[in-house]
Structure formats: structure tokens, C-alpha cells
Amino acid sequence: MLKRISRYWWFQIVGWSLNLGISVFFITTFGEPTSIFFLSLFLSCLLGVLITHIMRYNIQKLKVLDKPVKKQLLFLILLTFVFAVFFGILTEAMDYLIDYNPERMQKYSKLQRLFFSSFNAMWLLLVWNMIYYIYHYVERNRKQELDTFRLEAMVKSLELKTIKSHINPHFIFNALNSIRALVDENPQRARRAITELSNILRSSMQAEKMETVPLQQELDIVKDYLALEHMRFEERLKIEMDIDEDTLSQPIPPMMLQTLVENAIKHGISKRINGGVIRIISDFRDNHHELIVQNTGSLNGRLAHNPDGFGLKSTQDRLNLLYQGKAVFHINDIAGEMVESKIIMPLPSI
Amino acid sequence: MMHKAVIIDDERLARNELKKLLADFSQVEVIGEAANADEGIEIIESLNPDLIFLDIQMPGKTGFDLLTELEKAPHVIFTTAYDEFALKAFEVNALDYLMKPVEPKRLADALHKLQMAEEKELAAAMSGSNRGMLNENDQIFVKDGERCWFVKLGEVRLFESVGNYAKVYFGPNKPLILKSLNALEDRLDERIFFRANRKHIVNMRMIEKVEPYFNGGLILDLKAGEKIEVSRRQAVKFKEMMSL
Numbered sequence: 001m002l003k004r005i006s007r008y009w010w011f012q013i014v015g016w017s018l019n020l021g022i023s024v025f026f027i028t029t030f031g032e033p034t035s036i037f038f039l040s041l042f043l044s045c046l047l048g049v050l051i052t053h054i055m056r057y058n059i060q061k062l063k064v065l066d067k068p069v070k071k072q073l074l075f076l077i078l079l080t081f082v083f084a085v086f087f088g089i090l091t092e093a094m095d096y097l098i099d100y101n102p103e104r105m106q107k108y109s110k111l112q113r114l115f116f117s118s119f120n121a122m123w124l125l126l127v128w129n130m131i132y133y134i135y136h137y138v139e140r141n142r143k144q145e146l147d148t149f150r151l152e153a154m155v156k157s158l159e160l161k162t163i164k165s166h167i168n169p170h171f172i173f174n175a176l177n178s179i180r181a182l183v184d185e186n187p188q189r190a191r192r193a194i195t196e197l198s199n200i201l202r203s204s205m206q207a208e209k210m211e212t213v214p215l216q217q218e219l220d221i222v223k224d225y226l227a228l229e230h231m232r233f234e235e236r237l238k239i240e241m242d243i244d245e246d247t248l249s250q251p252i253p254p255m256m257l258q259t260l261v262e263n264a265i266k267h268g269i270s271k272r273i274n275g276g277v278i279r280i281i282s283d284f285r286d287n288h289h290e291l292i293v294q295n296t297g298s299l300n301g302r303l304a305h306n307p308d309g310f311g312l313k314s315t316q317d318r319l320n321l322l323y324q325g326k327a328v329f330h331i332n333d334i335a336g337e338m339v340e341s342k343i344i345m346p347l348p349s350i
Numbered sequence: 351m352m353h354k355a356v357i358i359d360d361e362r363l364a365r366n367e368l369k370k371l372l373a374d375f376s377q378v379e380v381i382g383e384a385a386n387a388d389e390g391i392e393i394i395e396s397l398n399p400d401l402i403f404l405d406i407q408m409p410g411k412t413g414f415d416l417l418t419e420l421e422k423a424p425h426v427i428f429t430t431a432y433d434e435f436a437l438k439a440f441e442v443n444a445l446d447y448l449m450k451p452v453e454p455k456r457l458a459d460a461l462h463k464l465q466m467a468e469e470k471e472l473a474a475a476m477s478g479s480n481r482g483m484l485n486e487n488d489q490i491f492v493k494d495g496e497r498c499w500f501v502k503l504g505e506v507r508l509f510e511s512v513g514n515y516a517k518v519y520f521g522p523n524k525p526l527i528l529k530s531l532n533a534l535e536d537r538l539d540e541r542i543f544f545r546a547n548r549k550h551i552v553n554m555r556m557i558e559k560v561e562p563y564f565n566g567g568l569i570l571d572l573k574a575g576e577k578i579e580v581s582r583r584q585a586v587k588f589k590e591m592m593s594l
Contacts, residue, residue: 170407173431174361177450181367232361270360273386273409 012052015131016045019124040100044091048121051090052128055083065136076133080125087125088118156321167204167255168262172197175228182231193231196224204255211322212251215282215291219243222261226278229265236275237265247282250289251348253318260293260315260341268295268339277338284347291343298333312341319343351468353461356382356397358390358413359405359429364450368403368429371457378461387411391419401425401464403448414498417491418528421537422484423500425467426491427460483539492518494525504542507556507572509534511549519576544588546570547581 023041027033059065064075092114095101105113175197182190203221207213230237261278269275276296283290312331319327323346331341355378359365365383372378382397384390386408394402404426406413417423428447446460471487486504493499501520508519511531517524535545546552552570559571568580568588580588 169432171431173450174364177367177431177452178361178363180451181363181370184370185363185366232363234362270407271409275409 008056011131011135012049015128016048019048020045036098036100037102039098040095043094043098047087047090047094048124048128051083051087052125055079055125055129056132059132065133065140072133076129080122080129084118084122084125087121088114088116091117091121167200168266171229171262172201174232178228178232189231193228196228199224200228200258204258207254210254213254214248215243215250215252215257216248218252218254218257219248219280219282221255222258222280225258225261229269233265233269233275236272237269238275238277240277240279242279242281242283244283247284247289250282250345252289252291252343252345253322256315256318256343257291257293260343263312264293264295264339264341268297272297285344287347289345289347291345292340293342294334294338294340296337297339298337299331299339315343319345351377351465353378353401353464354381354397354399355379355401355403356384356390356393356399357403358384358387358408358416359403360385360408361405364405364429367450368452371452371454374454375458375461377465387413387416387419390416394420394424399424400468401427403427403429406430414491414493417498418493420491421529422488423491425464426500427464484537485539486542490518490527492525492527494523497523497525499523499525503538504553504555507553507574508576508578509543509551519574541591544584544591546578546584546588550578552578 020041024033024038027037027041058079059075062075064072064079067075092110105116108116175193179190179193179197182193200221203217226237226239230239257280261280264278269278277294279292279294281290281292281294283292312329316329319329326346328344329342331339334340355372357365357368357380359368362385365385369380369383372380378401381399382393384393387410390402390404393399402424404413404416406428407430413428417426426446429450429452430447431450446463448456448460484503487502489500489502491498492501499520501518506518506520509531510517510519510524512526514528514530515526516529516531516534517526531545531549531551535543535551538551542554544552544554552572556572556574557570558573561569561571563569563579563585566582566585568585570578570580572578
């Protein structure tokens with residue numbers, strides 16, 4: 001608030017000084033000014049500051065800026081007119097008081113002189129009002145833009161949260177069903193499975209709070225997830241990991257690898273009677289961190305039919321949000337009847 | 351009454367869990383299990399169970415696909431984990447389903463409902479119908495896009511041949527099934543289902559009016575408004591049946 005007031009006064013001082021300067025320039029160039037003229041000019045500028053300040057008080061009091069444009073225009077003209085007359089009267093009174101009575105004005109009556117003064121003042125006030133309105137108009141627009149931008153940012157972060165917290169309920173209930181079967185068959189395994197499932201649920205809740213997590217942490221979740229899926233699919237699911245140890249500390253978006261692995265199981269392994277392989281690869285290549293999930297199966301043009309199947313579109317969206325377009329995600333068929341989804345992320349600058 | 355049941359689910363643990371639950375119900379005996387739709391069809395055809403517990407999401411073919419391939423659908427209780435798509439299909443048609451992990455109370459309810467339905471059928475069957483044929487209490491499973499139905503044959507008013515498919519008219523619906531009209535005619539009870547012409551089989555109970563047609567043919571007005579022409583040769587047969 002303090003800053004705003006000072007900006008207003010800054011405008012006032014510069015504006016009226018400019019007016020003063022221009023008047024001085026013209027009068028010294030084209031005429032012979034007397035010292036009493038300078039006094040009159042200076043005092044009228046001070047009056048100008050006072051009167052426009054009172055006018056501004058009225059603009060604020062009447063809430064002119066909140067009115068529709070047509071009414072604003074009407075108020076602008078009305079205020080300019082009223083205050084111009086006010087200004088004219090005060091200038092004339094002041095000139096009378098300081099005994100400033102230039103020769104060229106002596107042939108006019110008091111009323112005529114008042115009219116001239118007011119007319120002059122009107123132009124000044126009109127310019128002042130224009131600047132005042134335009135300034136506020138621009139400021140309002142800028143603020144509105146800022147608000148819109150803030151809103152967009154908020155929507156984005158909300159979207160990000162809902163994307164992150166996604167864990168397929170189908171998986172959860174199937175896992176619980178398997179665990180119940182294991183309670184009699186293999187109680188040790190059942191107990192471990194409960195721990196694995198709670199790890200996944202916990203980290204899917206915590207994922208909302210973080211932008212990135214170290215790969216190691218994400219990989220722990222994925223391993224728990226795969227252990228549970230292995231419990232369901234048994235020998236139909238084979239798991240292979242090829243992780244470069246140095247990439248374990250790399251930051252990655254939480255639950256992203258998890259989503260890709262989940263998709264690989266859902267669309268790859270679970271659709272095949274004889275199951276298949278899930279392979280996870282993490283490596284450095286060309287100054288980038290590559291994270292790859294391969295699974296047995298084929299896309300079969302599924303992408304063309306449904307390009308925004310939840311996991312895929314949201315993965316690209318999240319990468320765009322986090323890396324501003326510097327990270328790439330693609331998915332395609334590769335040799336050996338496999339599907340490969342690959343994330344290429346830039347290395348964080350040190 | 352003892353039910354011979356099979357369990358079809360791709361997960362061994364899920365099958366075991368269900369068997370364990372069913373052990374508490376003396377009226378159900380599990381006589382077989384299968385891990386996918388094709389194995390499922392095989393054991394259904396060889397063991398002829400009167401109840402199947404059927405998972406929907408399975409590798410290869412879904413549980414729905416399996417049912418559409420059966421000539422006559424046995425009693426089915428679907429088992430599924432959370433699955434929005436399947437739930438929608440159930441809500442529309444009130445098929446019976448159990449959510450995994452299965453609550454024993456829900457299982458008891460489902461079996462009780464089955465018992466009721468069967469008693470009703472038994473009473474109907476007693477009133478006479480020749481064995482081996484599909485009778486009007488038998489149900490067929492019909493899937494049309496996202497929607498599925500179990501339809502009692504008695505509710506079907508008309509089968510219409512469309513290429514290799516047959517269009518099944520019941521209520522406001524007329525989905526397609528992958529069966530030829532000739533195959534259907536062989537299995538349907540001819541006292542109820544009458545082959546009116548090359549393209550149509552009509553449910554006799556759904557006929558409202560019979561009108562003569564030129565060249566010795568007939569026109570059958572069905573209750574729902576369809577008009578079916580009876581060829582001259584079939585008209586003779588129709589009149590014979592009617593005069594009996």
C-alpha cells in the first residue's frame with residue numbers, strides 16, 4: 001500500500017513539474033516574464049496538486065473505477081468540469097491576493113477572466129484524469145492477467161496431484177484377494193505381501209507432497225509392486241532389472257516409473273495366457289538419464305485408437321510440467337515382440 | 351439341491367480362495383477349474399456344470415467373450431476386483447456378481463438367489479418340455495457393445511437372420527449373436543419357436559394376430575408391432591400346428 005501511495009505522489013510531482021517546466025520554457029522563449037509571474041505559476045501548480053488530490057479523493061469515494069465504462073466516461077467529464085471551475089476560481093483569487101494582474105488580461109471583465117482560467121484548468125485536469133484512468137486501466141488488466149496466470153498454475157498443480165495419487169483400485173483389490181488366499185497357504189508370504197502393499201499405498205499418498213524422488217526410492221516401490229503382481233501371476237510374470245548403480249540417486253517424478261510398470265502389466269502381461277517379461281532399465285546416455293520399461297506384447301495400434309489412455313498422456317503432461325519440454329517420453333513396439341516405453345530426462349544442472 | 355460348479359479365473363490364488371470359501375457351503379461342489387476362457391469353454395462342455403464362477407478380466411478372452419461362445423449359458427456368478435466397466439454392465443442388467451475379496455455373506459446371498467431361481471425353473475420344467483432341446487426357461491448370454499444380458503428364451507419374440515449373425519428381439523433390444531438361424535432352429539423347441547421363412551424364427555406366444563396373405567401365405571402380427579411374412583410352404587405347417 002505504501003508503495004502505491006508513493007507512486008501516486010511520484011506521478012503528481014513529475015507531472016506538475018513538467019507542466020511548470022514547459023510553461024517556464026515557453027514564457028522565457030516568447031515573452032519577458034516578471035518575478036510575480038513565476039510566483040503565480042508556481043502557486044497555481046501547487047493549487048493544481050491540491051485540487052487534483054481532492055479530485056482523486058472524490059474518484060475513490062464515488063468508486064468511479066468500479067463503474068461500467070460509459071459511466072466512468074460521464075464521471076470523468078463531470079469531475080473535470082466541476083473541478084476546472086473550482087480551479088479557475090481559486091487561481092483568480094490567488095492572483096488577486098498576490099496582486100498579479102498582467103496587462104494583457106486587464107481589458108477583460110472578472111467573469112471573462114474566470115472563464116479563461118477555468119478553460120485553461122480544464123485542459124490540465126483533462127490530461128491529469130486521462131493519465132489517472134489509463135494508469136488504472138492498465139494496472140487492472142495486468143492484475144487480471146496475473147490472477148488468470150495464478151489460477152492456471154493452481155489448476156496445473158492440482159492436476160499433477162491427481163495424476164500422482166492414481167493407483168489402480170483393481171490392483172489393490174486383487175492384491176488383497178491374493179493375500180487372503182495366502183494367509184492359509186503361505187503365512188510368511190502373506191505377511192510380507194501386507195508390508196509390500198502398505199509401502200505402495202503410503203508412497204502413493206506421499207507422492208503428492210514431492211516434485212521428485214531419488215530413483216532408489218521409486219525403485220523400492222516398483223519392486224514391492226512387482227512382488228505383489230508376481231504373487232498373483234506366479235510363473236507367468238518374469239522380472240528383469242538392469243539398473244546402473246550411479247543412476248540410483250537421480251531425481252525422478254514420483255510414481256511415474258510405477259505407472260509405466262503398471263501399464264506394462266495391465267496391457268502386456270495380464271493379456272497374455274503365457275505371460276511374459278517385464279524389464280526395467282536405468283542408464284546414462286548422451287548426458288541424459290534414460291528410464292526404460294519393456295514388456296512382452298505389442299501395441300497393435302492401440303495408441304492410435306486411444307492416445308490418451310490415462311497413464312501415457314499424464315506421463316507426458318507431468319514431464320512437460322516438470323522439465324518444461326526438455327524431457328521426452330515415447331512408447332513403441334521393439335524387436336522380439338516387446339513394447340518399450342522410455343523416459344529421457346535432462347541431468348539436473350549442478 | 352447339489353450344484354456342480356466350476357471356477358474360471360486366471361489367478362491360482364483367487365481360485366483357491368474361492369474354493370476355500372465354497373467349502374462352507376454344502377450345496378456347492380466344485381468339480382473343475384480353468385485359468386482362461388478357452389480352457390473354461392472346454393471344461394464347461396465336458397463337465398456340464400450348472401453353475402460357473404467367472405472372472406471377467408482374463409488373458410486372451412474376457413469372461414463375457416466366453417459366455418457369448420456358449421450355446422446355452424449356465425448360471426453364472428461373476429467374480430471381479432474393482433472394475434468400473436464391468437460394474438456398469440452389471441448395474442444395467444442386474445447380473446449377479448461378487449467383488450473380490452469376496453465377502454462370505456454376499457456369497458451366501460448369491461447362492462440363495464440362485465436356489466430360488468432354480469426352483470422356479472424346475473417347476474416350469476415339470477410342466478413338460480422335451481429334454482435335450484433348449485426350452486423357454488433356458489437363458490442365452492447376449493453382448494452388444496458395452497451392454498450384456500442374460501435372456502430367457504421365452505422372452506425372445508423373434509430371431510432374424512443377418513448374414514452369419516442372428517438378431518435377437520426382446521423387450522426394446524435387438525442385439526446380434528454369432529449364430530446361424532439354421533443352428534438355432536435345430537436347438538429350439540419347435541412347439542414354441544416357429545420358422546416362418548428363410549429369415550425369421552418367431553415365438554408363437556408372442557403372436558397377436560394372423561392375417562391371410564396372397565399366394566397362400568400368412569402375415570403374423572407380433573405384440574411389439576413387427577409383421578412377419580410366412581412363406582406358403584411354412585403356412586401349411588403353421589395351420590397344421592394351429593389346428594392340433
